Amino acid sequence: MGLLDKLGGVLGEVTAAAAPALIGAALAKTNMGDLQGMVEKLKQGGLGAQVQSWLGNGANMPVTAEQLKAALGDERVQQLAERFGVPVDKVLELLSDHLPQTVDQASPNGKLETDENGSD
Numbered sequence: 449m450g451l452l453d454k455l456g457g458v459l460g461e462v463t464a465a466a467a468p469a470l471i472g473a474a475l476a477k478t479n480m481g482d483l484q485g486m487v488e489k490l491k492q493g494g495l496g497a498q499v500q501s502w503l504g505n506g507a508n509m510p511v512t513a514e515q516l517k518a519a520l521g522d523e524r525v526q527q528l529a530e531r532f533g534v535p536v537d538k539v540l541e542l543l544s545d546h547l548p549q550t551v552d553q554a555s556p557n558g559k560l561e562t563d564e565n566g567s568d
Contacts, residue, residue: 471543471550475528484560487551493519502551503558511548513540 472483491499495516501509517525517540529539554560 471546472554475531483551483554486547487560489524490516490519493521495519498548499551502548503555503560505558508548508552511544513537513544516540516543516547 475482475486487499487503490496490511495511498509498511498515501507517536520528525536525540528543529536532539532542534542551560
């Protein structure tokens with residue numbers, strides 16, 4: 449049983465408010481470190497417009513599994529799939545479905561709320 453089994457069950461049955469903590473916990477076990485690390489990788493991978501929409505107050509732009517794979521690269525996607533305990537296509541589907549609202553909820557003031565470092 450992987451973390452995705454737990455995450456998928458929780459996301460399917462409780463409010464989406466739990467998603468940031470669960471996705472953050474899974475990311476903590478990767479080389480991205482946390483949600484902020486994921487956001488930075490996506491920006492660097494050409495998804496800056498989508499990320500800004502998730503951080504801002506307007507509508508969240510969607511992101512496809514293909515866009516995530518291209519932005520993160522095969523190695524990071526493989527690592528995420530291993531951490532979530534599911535195949536690559538499933539982890540990409542999960543992230544494309546839940547990452548926009550997860551980042552949105554974790555950034556009520558337009559910035560991700562982390563204690564790490566306040567760099568932009």
